[in-house]
Amino acid sequence: MGLEQTIIDATKDIFVNMIMMGATPGTPYQGKGEALIDSVTGMINLAGSHSGLLAIHLPTQAALEVSGSFLDLEIEELDDDVLDSIGELANMLAGNIKAELDPTGSSIQLSIPTTMHGDQYNIERIAGTSSLCVPFYLDDGDFVIELQLT
Template identity: 25%
Template sequence: MEAKFVNPFLSSLLNVLSTMAQLELKPQAPRLKKDEVARGDVSGVIGMIGPMTKGSFSISFDKSLALEVMHRMLGERPKDINDDVTDMIGEITNMVTGGAKRILADQGYEFNMATPIVVSGPSHTIQHKTDGAKILMPFTSEYGIATIEICFAK
């Protein structure tokens, strides 16, 4: 998978969490993902389709990081992942994908976005519906790890 498809999602995630939650994440080394197990406690997943490409994007958060983002964005501090937290993760997924969509449109790649699906729980899975390589990229913070996955069709 080419960096021109991955980098817009990375920069969009950093921008969304910096702007909306005043939270800085540190990108770690990307790698290929070989399984379907999510690398967090709650994940937002969104499909994308356009005339030149199709794919999916997900972002998974450790529980501690998701709760901290909830506190910073909405002033609420739930003790556990609840409906409000999953709604917020869906919105973050939408915002990150929307930001990447704008960047990719400037490069000539148009696509439509589906409605995000949010999944939570220990060892939940994420199924990307395309046959391309799955790129996994973790981001660290003092509150936990966020991990994005990007998969575009071959």
């Protein structure tokens, strides 16, 4: 299975089984470091035989909805619970990517999750990587999974 399909399958599975939401994939594209507006990003760095990062970018309102469903809480504002849950979501997705790239689990290491949020920011592409972005659509907003990989 290719990385594009791994991202799609893992995201759909995690959203249906852990978050109790359907996520419909859109057409993948090559990322160019687009500006993220009023967003939350969860990231995991990969190192070893393949290096790069896996990120999930969500508009703040979608992050609140996803986190609330994931934690089974009513969440109305961006707080540590939201950031932690988006970081954990990135971690679960990165684990699926690692399993596809490194079936033995010994040649790729994953970092701990990092989250960021803001009114406007960019995630620059790491030199020497390609950037695969897969958009997903929810009832309450859209989000993008980005994989930068050497």
